[in-house]
Amino acid sequence: MIIIKKVGNQSYMLSNPVNIASTASIVGPKEKEGPLHQFFDQCLEDEFWGEKSWEAAESKIVKETVNMAISKSGIASREIDFCLAGDLLNQCIASSFGLRETNIPFIGLFGACSTFVESMIVGSCFIDGEFANNVVCSASSHFCSAEKQFRFPLELGNQRPPSSQWTVTGAGSVILTKSGTGPFITGFTPGKIVDMGIKDANNMGAAMAGAAEDTLVAHFKDTGRSPSYYDAIFSGDLGHIGKDILIDLASSKGYNIKSNYNDCGVLMFDKAKQDTHSGGSGCGCVASVFSGYIYKMLQEKKYRKVLLMATGALMNSTSSQQGESIPGIAHAISIEI
Amino acid sequence: MKPIQSKEEYQTYVDQKTPNSPIIKNCFNAFWVGGLICAIGQIIFEICKMRGIDETNSYTIVSMILVFCSAFLTGLNIFNKIGKFAGAGSLIPITGFANSIVSPAMEYKSEGYVMGVGAKMFTVAGPVLVYGISSSIIIGIIYIIFNTQNLILV
Amino acid sequence: MDWYMVLKAFVTGGIICIIGQILIDKTKLTPARILVAYVTLGVILGGLGWYKYLIDFAGCGATVPLTGFGSLLAKGTISEVEKTGLIGAFTGGIKAAAGGIAAAIFFGYIASIVSKPKIKKQ
Structure with missing residues (x-):
């Protein structure tokens, strides 16, 4: 079939x-x-x-x-x-x-x-x-x-x-x-579990960046789109460190996302004033930033095509105490008006 | 940048990308806060001594007063701010031990007074007691076995 | 009051804390592991009889850090072993350290009853 x-x-x-x-x-x-x-x-x-x-x-x-x-x-x-x-x-x-x-x-x-x-x-x-x-x-x-x-x-x-x-x-x-005036979800790329071997539970951004890169590259290859197809690409909660790593990893595979990419965890807090170190994380991070900020930008037509890619670290406190590395995952969804 | 081939290569790359803790600043803060706590202890000790309390009891009184202060500041939601600033400076003295008992007790109050406060109190401090007491028992047994005169007593 | 002793306590205690800080920043050990390491080290140094010299030199600069708690356990065990033999190995340590442990448990219980945890503001 x-x-x-x-x-x-x-x-x-x-x-x-x-x-x-x-x-x-x-x-x-x-x-x-x-x-x-x-x-x-x-x-x-x-x-x-x-x-x-x-x-x-x-x-x-x-x-x-x-x-x-x-x-x-x-x-x-x-x-x-x-x-x-x-x-x-x-x-x-x-x-x-x-x-x-x-x-x-x-x-x-x-x-x-x-x-x-x-x-x-x-x-x-x-x-x-x-x-x-x-x-x-x-x-x-x-x-x-x-x-x-x-x-x-x-x-x-x-x-x-x-x-x-x-x-x-x-x-x-x-x-x-089913129907309405948009914005619309037009397609998606579910991610694979990617384990980069990072064990430090205080460095989630680095643990998840590999999965983010995998999904991002898969999305561009599958759809034939380039990063410039999107007005903005957002990752979920890679934070400052993970964001830098993803930019590097993507460029090593030939995709330059520097100009239109940002991270919800980076956007959420003011790093200098709020002492949040590498930025925001958690399910609520991408959820509230999309529902609040990105959706309004789409409604106001400031963005017409957005790739939203939420990242997750698939671990718990038992696995990290047992010395396991942290597998990451990233799911991407295209939203267009 | 070249594509990353192995997990080891990625780890080295990540270590490069990850900022280090400001170790000089942290050590300086740890030094003066930790030193201050010990100095306060010494002042309490000197006062006890002037009142004619013997040395062993004076040290116990110092511990108890510092433990009380730490529990009090933890209860007022202040100790975590001191700890964030001082790091090991407030962790290593007995104040850190007290804080590690009080903080989970407060946190798990919502699970009730028996299985919450009572049981979770020792999530951080429990290992300290387990290893401290167990190793002291081993020391005692070794002492019995090698009870010779050239082993100096404390 | 012996202010010279207070100064020695300040410097010695401070240096012991610096060693802990270097361990935290360089090895990524969790606080629980650092505390365990300090208390065990204190027991060993106390058992060997070496920690005594540091206490003589720095007073509370040596007893207040958790190594001092460890050495107190060892000291209590050994002096009790001398008095009562094998039973002393089991009773001596906790007996000597009882003040600090009981205070921490009791004050901890009281604090948890009267106050509520709050989010870190910074």
């Missing part, structure tokens, strides 16, 4: 581009102090948001972001066929607890920090494959709950090395629909 939507080795073109009807983003107080604050729908004043625990606060962020995206789209929630969401907490409890009252069929996803684009890929397949008319996709992370699960207690007086990244507190949600 010939797969008619597949181009090249691992890229896919949708027969009917999927419409992004609306987006919503809620971020935490540190993100509020960052350069992108005016693009987010809501910035929280404290990281508990009236809840008893950070995990509950993250669930509330997911719930409110999804509700906000649904109400902005004007689609009744019973018309939404699937809810695709994921986060970084064990067994994805932030998404499942946050969405337990939505009454929409739920599919939990995990792709570490690449979950947001993963959910958009799965969502557009459902719609283009005629399983659904409307899908909501979401991803979230929370600095405090992530530190608690992956690193040290917040009150421990330790120093963060310069290569470490700051997990973004926030969530982004998008509503995908």
Whole structure:
């Protein structure tokens, strides 16, 4: 059987581009102090948001972001066929607890920090494959709950090395629909797992850059496009170090992305003022930057063609204690108007 | 740049790209904060001595007061800022040991007082006690075996 | 008050912390591993009887860092072994270090009851 939507080795073109009807983003107080604050729908004043625990606060962020995206789209929630969401907490409890009252069929996803684009890929397949008319996709992370699960207690007086990244507190949600006025998802390149042998859990950008390069090069080769086809290329959370590495790796394969490439983790914080070292990370980073900043740029037609590539580090604290290296993954999606 | 062929080559390249910690600045801060904590301890010790408390008890009092200060500052959300500034300067003195007990206790309060505070209290400090106590027992046993006069007592 | 002793405590304690800082920055050891290394080193130096000289020289500059905690464990064990034999190997260490351990557990418990963790602002 010939797969008619597949181009090249691992890229896919949708027969009917999927419409992004609306987006919503809620971020935490540190993100509020960052350069992108005016693009987010809501910035929280404290990281508990009236809840008893950070995990509950993250669930509330997911719930409110999804509700906000649904109400902005004007689609009744019973018309939404699937809810695709994921986060970084064990067994994805932030998404499942946050969405337990939505009454929409739920599919939990995990792709570490690449979950947001993963959910958009799965969502557009459902719609283009005629399983659904409307899908909501979401991803979230929370600095405090992530530190608690992956690193040290917040009150421990330790120093963060310069290569470490700051997990973004926030969530982004998008509503995908069969028809509309755009922006449209036109195609995607799901990534392969790439392990570059990096073991330092404080240098995620370097661990994920190899996967990002693999997906990026595959996308250009499969589609025959060059980097200049896109007005802007965004990676999820490579941070300052990973961004530099990706530029080098891509140029070594003959693709110059220097002029139109940026990273959501780099955009999220002001490195000099906010002491976030190598930049933002987490599922919520690419989710909130896309739902806030990039989507508005597309709506205002400042960008017409965007490649959004979320990167993830597929590890947990057990694997890093056992001395395993950190495999990375990157999923890319083209969005055009 | 040439394409990277092996994991080793990538690791070398990444090491080059990754900025180093500002080690001179960190060492300077560690020196004066760590030194200051020890000097405060010594002042407490001298005061105890002037009040006629014997040496062993004076050292215990110093530890307890420093542990209390560290727990107090951790509770006020200040110790992590000192630790970020001073690094090993606040970690290596007994203040760091106290902080490593208090911080997970506070963090895991949301999981309850028994399995949260009680159990997680020792996530960082537990290994210190395990290795400290176990090695001291081994030292004691070795001492019994080689109980000769030329082994100097502390 | 013996201010010369305070100065010696300051310098010695500071140097012990510098060694720890170099270990953190150069070897990427986690704080828990550094603390374990220091306490074990203290036990060994205390057991060999060498740490005593540093305590005589620097007072709290040697006892306050975790190596001092280790040497206290070793010292307690040895003096208890002298009194009670094998049982002393098991009781002596904790007995000598009980003040610090009990204080850390108790104050830690109290602090966790009265206060809540907050995000690092910087």
